[in-house]
Amino acid sequence: MGSGQGAQRATAERIEQVLTGPLAELGLDVEAVEITPAGKRRVLRVALDTDGGPTLDDVAAATKVIDRVLESDGPDGAGDVMGELPYTLEVTSRGVDRPLTLPRHWRRNETRLVKVTLADDSTVTGRIGASDDDGVTVAVDGAERRIPYADVRKALVQIEFNRKTRDEENDEKDAD
Incomplete structure (x- = not known):
């Protein structure tokens, strides 16, 4: 440098x-x-x-x-x-290409699809749920998984072209 x-x-x-x-x-x-x-x-x-x-x-x-x-x-x-x-x-x-590094990033991206690389090099892809100052809940294959931020090496929101908004999902539930 x-x-x-x-x-x-x-x-x-x-x-x-x-x-x-x-x-x-x-x-x-x-x-x-x-x-x-x-x-x-x-x-x-x-x-x-x-x-x-x-x-x-x-x-x-x-x-x-x-x-x-x-x-x-x-x-x-x-x-x-x-x-x-x-x-x-x-x-x-901020842009979706920036990694999620702070609790507010997770909170602001609730319901978005995320790919998380953990400290042990494994990866998890799921939908962001509730988060707090210590970690986040991610819905992976229908199951909730709590991930402490300390275990996250890298996390990126995944781009979804046909993603339904929360309002669209609620409208579908109301129509059933």
């Missing part, structure tokens, strides 16, 4: 620190901050999440807050953290 990558990581960490509070006031969590070179510019990508997923209004409000924080020189702002090089700001949602 070159010194440029280390500096970018330190800058990304500092940006995440100064954005966490102001974005939390909007009900948004900072999931990731990435800085990537793009010619003579850089791309600053800030991934956000919230219960129910961020809306376009959330992204617009977050973009204004991020701009204000990054351009301010006061004690609450990042001021010169991005330096003199121009940059492009991208504000995005």
Whole structure:
């Protein structure tokens, strides 16, 4: 790793620190901050999440807050953290390709299909059920299995193209 990558990581960490509070006031969590070179510019990508997923209004409000924080020189702002090089700001949602690493990720993905790689290298695929600060219940082949987060090496939501929403499932039950 070159010194440029280390500096970018330190800058990304500092940006995440100064954005966490102001974005939390909007009900948004900072999931990731990435800085990537793009010619003579850089791309600053800030991934956000919230219960129910961020809306376009959330992204617009977050973009204004991020701009204000990054351009301010006061004690609450990042001021010169991005330096003199121009940059492009991208504000995005968390995305399904990011691993589930925190209890809130599990809670926000309840009912979704997940593939879990456990500490012993075995894998479990099932539907996310109730979760708390210590673990999650996953429905595997009709049986409930409690998995402590400490036993999870990696967990990814699986994309389902014909997935029924909770409302559609309830409508079908009511029709029976």
